[in-house]
Amino acid sequence: MSDEDYKDVPRKNSEVRGLAAQLRSFYGVAGAEHIDVLDCASRSEIWTVKGVKPLRLEVVSDDKMAGNAGLTSYDGRTIVIQISRRIRHDAFLGDGYARNTIAHELGHAVMHFEKLSAGAVMARKTNRNVTPKWISAYESAEHHARVFAPAFLINDAIARTLNSVDEISVRFGVSRQSAEIYFEDVRSERDRAASAAYVRRIADETIRSMSPKPSTPTPSFMNDCCSVCSQQTVFSVGHKFMCKTCNTIYDRFQDGDLAE
Structure with missing residues (x-):
């Protein structure tokens, strides 16, 4: 079984963001502006879509990761997240890519327990995972995790007051790529809302124009x-x-x- 990507249950981006918000609440950081992602990954438990599960973070040598930035698996009792010493060091210093890598693996733990318990190994490749063309974005485990990571690290209420990808990246300590994913997702959501309001207004005007006019009584x-x-x-x-x-x-x- 390839560890590049896996087909999983379909999830909309909005649903994935909701799951990230639930993990924030589980860790007691729902309203926090800055998330200590190393502290979260070091907890002994994690909330998942299949209930609360034991969690263990392992920091291993860079050589052992062999081209993987992060790796999530299940040993039969515990969800295990592995990161290299370099990723751990960079995340401690606030590097966006490293912080995003850990949040990415937390996303796999939250959403993909069924795949993990069946033996799948969710690896975030250093050179980006390749998703087969037959896996749509909504069914892609890697796409889910890419949406989950910025949603977990970014305070949504504050981010919606910001106007650029760079502002989001700097404010919340996330990679620019993650900030772009978040920014585009929120902008698409706004566009859909504006489009729905426009269609509703046109529909209302059409209904009014087709309604019979009140007749003027003949004197x-x-x-x-x-x-x-x-x-x-x-x-x-x-x-x-x-x-x-x-x-x-x-x-x-x-x-x-x-x-x-």
Whole structure:
């Protein structure tokens, strides 16, 4: 079985971000601006879609990782996340790529326990994993983890007040690539909301335009004819009288004569 990528249950990006928010809450950092991702990965337990599971972080030699930036597996009892000493050192110093790598592996632990328990090894390649063309983005375990990592590291409420990828990258200590994933995802969400509002407005206007207009009641004409145009189209308007044909207004109309 290849460890480049795995086909998993379909998940929308919004669902993945929701799972990242749940892990934030589980670790008690839901409202934190800066996440200590090393501390989170060093906890003894992790919340997953299959319940709370034992967790162990292992820091190994760079040579042992053999082209992998991070690696997640299951030993039958515990979810094991392995990172190299270099990644651990860089993450401690706040390097965005290293922090993102650890959050990426936490995402695999949260979302892909079934695959891990079946023997899969989720490895984040140093030179980016290759996803087969037959695996769509929503079913790609690697795509899930790439969306999960910035969602876990970034405070959504604060990030939505920022206007650029670079601001997000610097503010939350994430790689620029992760910041781009997050920024584009949020922008797409905003565009969809704006598009939905536009379609709703056009639909409402169309419905209103097709609705029958209230009819204007036809006035009740008097038996007398208008003394100006001789048409029998005189009707009362309050205390006065008006001819619908020529628009003449009378102070009073009696016995067919216009009063002074």
